[in-house]
Every structure is written in C-alpha cells, then in structure tokens.
Amino acid sequence: MRKPQQKTPDQKLREVSDMYEKHFLRQMTKAMRSTVQESGFIQANNAEKIFREQLDEQYVEKWAARGGIGFSDLIYNQLVEKFGAQLGMKAKVEKPKGPLPLDRAKNFQHPGKSKSTLSYRIDVAPEILGNVPRPGARDVKAPWAGRFGAVTELTDHQTQVEIEHDNGLKSQVVFKGSLSKLFTGDKVQAGDTLGFLSSEAKSIYWTVETDKTPRPQTVSE
Structure with a gap:
C-alpha cells in the first residue's frame, strides 16, 4: 500500500492560512446575505436556503482560488x-551582542519602525556615566558578525558606522566617540568593538535594515 506523501511545513502553513481566509470569507458572505430582506410575497423554503448556502460556498472557493483578498x-x-x-523554513536570527551591553530593558527603546527598518535608541545606563565606568561599559559593539562598512561623520561630532551582517541584515550605528582600528571590508564578529563612547555621550542610535528585520522582542535584552 502506498504511503501518503508527507506535507512540508510550508504546505501546512499555507493550508492553515487558506483555511482561515475561507472562514473569514464565509462569515463575510453570511453577513452580506443577512442584509438582504426577503420579499413579503414569496418566502424562501428550506431547499432554496440550502441551495443558497451551497452557492455561497462555491463563491468562497472560487474567490479563494483566485487569490482571495490577501488575508491568507x-x-x-x-x-x-x-x-x-x-x-x-528560515534561518534563526541570533540574539545580538551589541551595540552596548544592555543590562536593563528600560535603557533599550525603539521609537520608530517601518516595513524594512527598525530604529532603536539605547540610553547608557546611569551607573556607567560616572568618572570610573566599569571596563568595557562604553564599548560600542557589533550586534552580529559581518563586514565593517562605510563610516560617515555627522553633525554634533557623531559618527555613523555601517555593517553588512552575515545573516542578511544591515546595521547602522550612530554614536558620539571614537572608532576602533577597523577599515572598510574588515571582518567583525558579534561582540567585537567598533568604537568607544565619549564621556558626554548618553545614548547611541541603532538602525537595522532589510525585509528580514526581526521583531523588537527578538533583538531586545
């Protein structure tokens, strides 16, 4: 006896998605039908109601087969x-090891996002703003492995560093301070030091670009 072919995870997720869209279309069609008042002269019998339900089901199937409404x-x-x-089905995005050691969730904020970017402001923890911060506390680190990219000098003595990551993401880190001894094209590992915050720096800005951008809970500490 021939064994049934096992469905791939992609096929299973597609079936589940299509099922929910069809259910939504059925409910929508049912709601639309309920707005049509029957004539007072001729009342629909049970056979007509069953036929109407079957017809609506065919509408839903045809609608879904042609792409539906994008809900699936x-x-x-x-x-x-x-x-x-x-x-x-896709590579797991590892937890970032930068741009700063993030000890407190409240110091990690994401003020804005779009379909292809997430922008974060990371406030430097109060305990490392003193005259003798703990070792490495002011190091700006690479969140993931990749290659060191372009460096741009911005206003207010800030520097923007770009990194093309091995996982397909792209980071832009903006901070006030000095760069480490890296050159365009150099290979960096997750957690490698990109630069050092100046004594007056209280925040850095981190933007992650690409359609593969993880959700905020994936990149937060």
Whole structure:
C-alpha cells in the first residue's frame, strides 16, 4: 500500500492560512446575505436556503482560488515570521551582542519602525556615566558578525558606522566617540568593538535594515 506523501511545513502553513481566509470569507458572505430582506410575497423554503448556502460556498472557493483578498498571505507571513525558524523554513536570527551591553530593558527603546527598518535608541545606563565606568561599559559593539562598512561623520561630532551582517541584515550605528582600528571590508564578529563612547555621550542610535528585520522582542535584552 502506498504511503501518503508527507506535507512540508510550508504546505501546512499555507493550508492553515487558506483555511482561515475561507472562514473569514464565509462569515463575510453570511453577513452580506443577512442584509438582504426577503420579499413579503414569496418566502424562501428550506431547499432554496440550502441551495443558497451551497452557492455561497462555491463563491468562497472560487474567490479563494483566485487569490482571495490577501488575508491568507498576511496570516502565512506572520506564521513564518513566528515559527519559520523552528520549522526549518528560515534561518534563526541570533540574539545580538551589541551595540552596548544592555543590562536593563528600560535603557533599550525603539521609537520608530517601518516595513524594512527598525530604529532603536539605547540610553547608557546611569551607573556607567560616572568618572570610573566599569571596563568595557562604553564599548560600542557589533550586534552580529559581518563586514565593517562605510563610516560617515555627522553633525554634533557623531559618527555613523555601517555593517553588512552575515545573516542578511544591515546595521547602522550612530554614536558620539571614537572608532576602533577597523577599515572598510574588515571582518567583525558579534561582540567585537567598533568604537568607544565619549564621556558626554548618553545614548547611541541603532538602525537595522532589510525585509528580514526581526521583531523588537527578538533583538531586545
């Protein structure tokens, strides 16, 4: 006896997504039908009601087969984003090891985001703002492995550093301070020092770019 072919994780997530979209379309069609008032002269019998339900079901199936309303794709993308790494459908984004040692969640804020970028402000913890900060507390570190990119001098004596990461992400780190001895194209590992905050620096800014950007809970401490 021939064994049934096992479905891939991608096929299973697609089926679940399609199922939820069809359920939504059925409920929407049902709600639309309820707004149509029957004539007072001719009342629909049970056979007509059953036929109407079957007809609406065919509408839903045809609608979904032609791409639906995009609800299935939305659910599928969210499922892949949440469970894709567990199911082996995409590479797991490792937890970042920078740009600063983040000891307190309150010092890690993400003021804005778009479809392809996440922007963070990381406030330097109060206990390392003193005259004798603990060793390494002011080191600006590479969040993931990659290659050191362009360096841009900005206003207010701030420096922007770009890194092309091995996981497909791209970081831009802006801080006030000095750079370590790195050159464009140099290989960096996660946690390697990119530079050092100046004594007056109280925050740095970190932007992660690409459509593969992880959600805030993935990159927070």
